[in-house]
Amino acid sequence: MKYLLLATLFTASPLLILKAEEPGTGEAIYRSNCGFCHGTSGEGGRGSKLNVKLTNADNVDGVKRIISKGIAGTSMPSFRFQGDELNALAEHVWSLSKGKSSDAVKLVGDAQAGEKLYGKLGCANCHRVGEKGSDYGPELTRVGAARSAEYLRASVTKPNEDIPPQWLGAKVVQKNGSVVEGHRINEDTFSVQLRGIDMKFRMFLKDEVTSVETMKKSLMPAYSKLTEKELNDLVGYMQTLKGAIAGGEAEKAKGIH
Amino acid sequence: MRSLLIFLCAWSVFAQDVTYNRLVNALKEQQNWLTYWGDYSGQRYRSLKQINKDNVKNLRVDWMYQTGSFGAFQAVPLVVDGVMYLTGGDGHAFALDARTGRQLWRTRYTGHVGKLNGQGTMNRGFAMLGNKLFMTTPNAHVVALDSRTGRQLWDAEMGDSEKGYAATMSPLAVDGKIIAGISGGELGIRGFIDAYDPETGKRLWRFYTIPAKGEPGGETWLADSWRRGGGPTWMTGTYDPETRTLFWGVGNPGPDLYGKVREGDNLYTCSLLALDADTGKLKWHYQFTPHDTHDWDANETPMLLELNWKGKMRKLVVQANRNAFYYVLDRNTGEVLLAKQFAHQTWNAGFDAKFRPIVKPNTEPTAEGNAVCPGLVGATNWMAPSYNPETGLFYLAVTVSCDVYFSTPPVFVEGKPYWGSVFRGWNEMPTHGFVRAMDPATGETKWEFKLHTPPWAGTLATAGGITFAGDEDGHLLAFDGKTGKLLWKLNTGSRVVTSPITYEVNGKQFVTLPSGGTVITLSLPE
Numbered sequence: 110m111k112y113l114l115l116a117t118l119f120t121a122s123p124l125l126i127l128k129a130e131e132p133g134t135g136e137a138i139y140r141s142n143c144g145f146c147h148g149t150s151g152e153g154g155r156g157s158k159l160n161v162k163l164t165n166a167d168n169v170d171g172v173k174r175i176i177s178k179g180i181a182g183t184s185m186p187s188f189r190f191q192g193d194e195l196n197a198l199a200e201h202v203w204s205l206s207k208g209k210s211s212d213a214v215k216l217v218g219d220a221q222a223g224e225k226l227y228g229k230l231g232c233a234n235c236h237r238v239g240e241k242g243s244d245y246g247p248e249l250t251r252v253g254a255a256r257s258a259e260y261l262r263a264s265v266t267k268p269n270e271d272i273p274p275q276w277l278g279a280k281v282v283q284k285n286g287s288v289v290e291g292h293r294i295n296e297d298t299f300s301v302q303l304r305g306i307d308m309k310f311r312m313f314l315k316d317e318v319t320s321v322e323t324m325k326k327s328l329m330p331a332y333s334k335l336t337e338k339e340l341n342d343l344v345g346y347m348q349t350l351k352g353a354i355a356g357g358e359a360e361k362a363k364g365i366h
Numbered sequence: 367m368r369s370l371l372i373f374l375c376a377w378s379v380f381a382q383d384v385t386y387n388r389l390v391n392a393l394k395e396q397q398n399w400l401t402y403w404g405d406y407s408g409q410r411y412r413s414l415k416q417i418n419k420d421n422v423k424n425l426r427v428d429w430m431y432q433t434g435s436f437g438a439f440q441a442v443p444l445v446v447d448g449v450m451y452l453t454g455g456d457g458h459a460f461a462l463d464a465r466t467g468r469q470l471w472r473t474r475y476t477g478h479v480g481k482l483n484g485q486g487t488m489n490r491g492f493a494m495l496g497n498k499l500f501m502t503t504p505n506a507h508v509v510a511l512d513s514r515t516g517r518q519l520w521d522a523e524m525g526d527s528e529k530g531y532a533a534t535m536s537p538l539a540v541d542g543k544i545i546a547g548i549s550g551g552e553l554g555i556r557g558f559i560d561a562y563d564p565e566t567g568k569r570l571w572r573f574y575t576i577p578a579k580g581e582p583g584g585e586t587w588l589a590d591s592w593r594r595g596g597g598p599t600w601m602t603g604t605y606d607p608e609t610r611t612l613f614w615g616v617g618n619p620g621p622d623l624y625g626k627v628r629e630g631d632n633l634y635t636c637s638l639l640a641l642d643a644d645t646g647k648l649k650w651h652y653q654f655t656p657h658d659t660h661d662w663d664a665n666e667t668p669m670l671l672e673l674n675w676k677g678k679m680r681k682l683v684v685q686a687n688r689n690a691f692y693y694v695l696d697r698n699t700g701e702v703l704l705a706k707q708f709a710h711q712t713w714n715a716g717f718d719a720k721f722r723p724i725v726k727p728n729t730e731p732t733a734e735g736n737a738v739c740p741g742l743v744g745a746t747n748w749m750a751p752s753y754n755p756e757t758g759l760f761y762l763a764v765t766v767s768c769d770v771y772f773s774t775p776p777v778f779v780e781g782k783p784y785w786g787s788v789f790r791g792w793n794e795m796p797t798h799g800f801v802r803a804m805d806p807a808t809g810e811t812k813w814e815f816k817l818h819t820p821p822w823a824g825t826l827a828t829a830g831g832i833t834f835a836g837d838e839d840g841h842l843l844a845f846d847g848k849t850g851k852l853l854w855k856l857n858t859g860s861r862v863v864t865s866p867i868t869y870e871v872n873g874k875q876f877v878t879l880p881s882g883g884t885v886i887t888l889s890l891p892e
Contacts, residue, residue, distance in 0.1 A: 244512070244514065244515045244517060294470055294471070295463070295468045295469055295470065297466075297468060299466065300463065300465075300466040300468055302463050302466075302468055302470055304514070308497075308514045308515075309382050309514070310382060310448070310449055310463070310470055310514070312448055312449075312463045312465065312466070312468075314465070314466070
């Protein structure tokens with residue numbers, strides 16, 4: 110869904126006129142390995158925006174370090190590029206951000222007001238920030254570093270547009286007709302294990318239920334009735350969330366916060 | 367009525383939190399296994415009988431969960447409302463769907479990595495209170511995890527692993543306290559039992575198993591030998607909620623095999639302690655092996671029984687000790703009522719009126735080596751016994767062995783092994799083992815099944831009339847609890863170093879045995 114959206118944006122933008130690509134150039138490597146998260150021009154998506162001043166790298170070497178090691182506690186994995194390929198890719202990523210000193214889209218949000226709104230809307234009932242909140246939904250401790258403002262804005266107002274597969278909701282219809290919805294934590298041919306919003310496990314054998322469906326929508330409700338200011342504030346607050354996530358698997362490199 | 371029953375079942379399946387009240391009444395939840403021992407008494411008996419003497423021959427593997435990690439499981443899983451929680455070696459921990467073995471979460475504590483001083487990394491399992499799980503770690507910490515996600519909530523240091531402190535035991539959850547013990551009896555530690563606040567990890571009390579100079583019992587240690595006197599508390603104790611008393615075994619004095627540097631009885635090593643769970647104050651103690659020089663820790667299960675004792679029901683604590691004697695004590699007074707030999711031994715010539723053992727001459731380790739029975743690992747060890755109230759029998763894994771014990775004065779270096787020499791097997795007495803059924807009131811053997819290799823697996827008794835056991839050669843064994851007839855066996859392919867459990871989910875009975883790096887769960891065919 111989001112890809113479709115991006116594609117639409119893409120064709121509408123002069124930047125998106127396809128250039129003849131030579132394989133092996135930094136741009137080509139970028140497009141085939143990075144673009145599906147960071148956007149083909151670094152405009153961001155599931156991954157952070159790269160056409161702005163980078164949060165975690167101060168130079169090309171910093172970019173190389175992130176490419177090679179990933180970023181702990183985020184979905185940024187490590188890649189095995191080496192030598193010329195790594196140099197070319199890092200140069201390209203750096204060129205996307207070069208000279209950019211701030212977010213291209215100025216956010217006018219008031220982070221303090223946004224934090225209050227975050228509390229009022231009950232976001233912590235599903236999301237964790239640092240030591241507070243629930244583990245039902247994705248952790249937001251570091252979401253300000255990991256996601257672009259546009260992506261966060263879209264996630265709040267249109268959560269169904271781009272759902273990472275591990276966060277697609279699951280729905281079990283029991284033989285007595287009752288329905289159990291939750292976050293799917295495991296599934297195989299014969300059984301499915303969900304986590305309910307009450308954080309209890311719900312475990313089913315498939316031959317004991319009528320159906321197990323993948324929900325086509327997010328478990329998160331759409332907050333489409335927020336005012337422009339409220340949305341800016343909320344996104345403004347989330348952009349301040351750049352904390353370290355406990356237990357991250359990737360190596361924590363110097364300068365990454 | 368039926369709908370009420372369904373409601374109650376549904377409630378229990380979805381409860382998934384463990385209150386102190388549930389722990390006190392653990393035996394009212396025969397479908398669950400809420401503590402390391404299954405309940406506070408340590409009886410390891412379940413009234414489940416879907417799997418029974420007649421159909422156990424049909425038992426087959428229902429699911430297996432392979433951890434992919436090395437080292438044999440020593441944990442006893444907890445089963446709480448359809449969810450199984452267990453720890454593996456090297457900081458690993460798992461939550462599984464108890465009906466299918468599918469993973470709910472998996473995590474790893476890594477605080478010990480690169481910080482150990484030769485300590486092992488095995489672990490014996492979780493305690494649970496509320497929605498928190500508690501485990502000890504190889505570097506002698508206690509940590510709390512969120513049972514719903516595996517997320518670590520707090521991390522409390524019990525002792526410095528650089529100084530030889532370590533931990534492997536499954537903590538015990540009581541009313542508002544997590545009780546944990548320490549390992550390191552071979553590394554010159556000073557042992558203790560701790561209580562922690564389950565919410566914060568703050569230490570609430572500590573009882574040192576080695577009294578300092580000037581404290582009661584301090585006079586049983588030569589000079590300052592108490593400072594490195596050992597006395598580890600490396601197994602889970604039992605608990606009487608009526609009197610709020612903990613019963614906890616204490617391990618060997620250090621150095622293990624050389625006693626001259628620590629002349630005296632060396633309290634409270636090789637003893638059973640009764641502690642006030644609220645304060646950690648000592649209520650009574652009994653020392654099975656004063657001034658031990660054979661590493662006969664008393665960390666074996668202090669099982670709580672209520673038996674007809676000479677015509678009167680009496681609250682007892684019983685222990686089959688590493689020193690080859692089975693003991694019966696009054697739980698409330700500490701009075702010793704019986705000490706009965708259950709395996710071959712050469713060190714004891716009887717007991718005095720106060721049940722202090724009369725030690726035979728020439729049974730100390732020597733520089734040239736001295737053969738004494740039982741051997742260093744003892745006539746039994748930490749593998750759990752069980753008791754079946756229907757057969758009235760106590761089921762014990764027994765080791766028959768002797769060792770040649772050597773002894774030389776050791777040099778104490780903090781954090782280094784402090785054995786005082788070595789031991790080795792004695793060819794005159796080839797080792798072997800037994801699964802043995804005993805009358806718990808007399809210590810008399812009722813039946814026994816000989817095992818080729820001494821066992822390190824415990825037993826489980828069920829109302830189906832079965833006694834489950836395991837052996838060192840990898841078998842899970844099912845016996846007729848009354849007669850000792852072997853009814854069924856399964857070669858699990860790896861040594862069995864823990865004890866089987868049984869539980870029920872949605873009306874179906876399962877038997878689980880972690881073996882090697884795999885959790886094996888059995889049931890009857892549909």
